[in-house]
Amino acid sequence: MKVGVILNPVAGGGRLKRHWLDIGVALKAAFGDFDLRETQAAGDGSTLAMDLAANGCGLVIAAGGDGTLSEVADGLIKGAAEGNRAALGILPCGTGADFARGVGLEGNFATTIRRMAASKGRAIDxxxxxxxxxxxxxxxxxxxxxxxxxxxxxxxxxxxxxxxxxxxxxxxxxxxxxxxxxxxxxxxxxxxxxxxxxxxxxxxxxxxxxxxxxxxxxxxxxxxxxxxxxxxxxxxxxxxxxxxxxxxxxxxxxxxxxxxxxxxxxxxxxxxxxxxxxxxxxxxxxxxxxxxxxxxxxxxxxxxxxxx
Incomplete structure (x- = not known):
């Protein structure tokens, strides 16, 4: 399965970006090679998610806060309407991270990645x-x-x-x-x-x-x-x-x-x-x-x- 990752480089005051070497190693160990994209401006997450889904990614991981996650979800919903379906993964790191808190994703990055890799997925609203x-x-x-x-x-x-x-x-x-x-x-x-x-x-x-x-x-x-x-x-x-x-x-x-x-x-x-x-x-x-x-x-x- 092709995997795409959308990284917000300023999420959490840049914490994801600073730890990206270790995170990237953990992602590759769990999923193999992946396609990494970075957001540069508001709305990029949606556009990038649509593009990754259209290019055959079966899983798109939002690496950032609630805003990044929301944009990626928006892009995946739009992509699904065009027949390009992809699942959503989360690497939470942001000001609020409230959605991640609600689904119990409050551990470290390595734990979150292992949990994501083992998940069979579930349909949510x-x-x-x-x-x-x-x-x-x-x-x-x-x-x-x-x-x-x-x-x-x-x-x-x-x-x-x-x-x-x-x-x-x-x-x-x-x-x-x-x-x-x-x-x-x-x-x-x-x-x-x-x-x-x-x-x-x-x-x-x-x-x-x-x-x-x-x-x-x-x-x-x-x-x-x-x-x-x-x-x-x-x-x-x-x-x-x-x-x-x-x-x-x-x-x-x-x-x-x-x-x-x-x-x-x-x-x-x-x-x-x-x-x-x-x-x-x-x-x-x-x-x-x-x-x-x-x-x-x-x-x-x-x-x-x-x-x-």
Whole structure:
């Protein structure tokens, strides 16, 4: 089987790149020769994944953080639509690595590679989010873990612009950026429709369509989400006192917020969020913020074969 590897050379502050000699030896021992590509700019992961799949790679390994993984998954989904199917592998190293945390990939690189080589693969779901991009055009992208809107969009932009990224722990960086953005955040009113249900009008801080369980550097926002159940866990944070919500943020790290008075958790295959009044909320998908509402989130059952 041909294997391709897509490396983000700046992931984790360049940690993957610095250890690449040892990682490459471990990959070759597990898979034989492989085709290595490096990303240079945003969006490269998707293009490179499509190219590797089209050139006969049966496994494409995303070596980087959640953003790299999301782009590679996006490319593999697009490639599969053209008849070029390839499985997805993960070598996690990034600011959040939340998807990897959700599937239990928190060991060292050698252990992760051995586990990947032994895996028979499993079909998991992915998501597609449609939104308005920063130029005012309708756009869409795939995601593999969690897409959301509200304060999370502002946090994603702040974290990605933070010069300390890669030099401090992901948990600390996300926590302090979340607190800072939440304090300045303005609750806004939206209309939320899940599948064909009755629309919900609410002033919200967050709406998350979760395929995986973790986001934001270790927050277990959707503790009951499953990657292969064909639906999202939809987490809605309604407006409430900010000081109390900041205090209760600790509950997210252990997934202990299910019964919180400001939290509603639903399940569904399609979620639409429309602005009411002057609402203008940023969208986030797998740690990147590509645009704003209105937004639609759709589940794609079994869209990715994961070797984990």
């Amino acid at each position: 992915a998501g597609r989010v449609s939104y308005i991009d920063d130029h005012g055009a309708l756009a869409s992208r795939h995601f593999i873990n969690i897409a959301s809107l509200g304060v999370s969009g502002a946090v994603a932009r702040a974290v990605n612009a933070d010069e300390r990224k890669g030099r401090v722990s992901a948990k600390a960086l996300f926590y302090w950026r979340t607190v800072a953005e939440f304090i300045r955040y303005r609750f806004q009113t939206v209309r939320i429709t899940v599948d064909n249900g009755e629309p919900i009008e609410a002033s919200v801080g967050l709406v998350a369509a979760a395929n995986g369980r973790f986001f934001g550097g270790g927050m277990m926002v959707a503790p009951d989400a499953e990657l292969d159940d064909g639906q999202f866990d939809i987490v809605i944070l309604r407006a409430a006192g900010k000081l109390g919500l900041v205090r209760d943020m600790r509950l997210l790290y252990g997934g202990r917020h299910r019964n919180h008075h400001a939290i509603t958790i639903l399940r569904g295959k399609r979620v639409t969020v429309e602005p009411l009044g002057n609402a203008d909320l940023l969208v986030e998908a797998d740690g990147e913020s590509p645009g704003r509402i209105p937004a639609t989130f759709e589940i794609l059952p079994g869209a990715i074969m994961l070797r984990d």
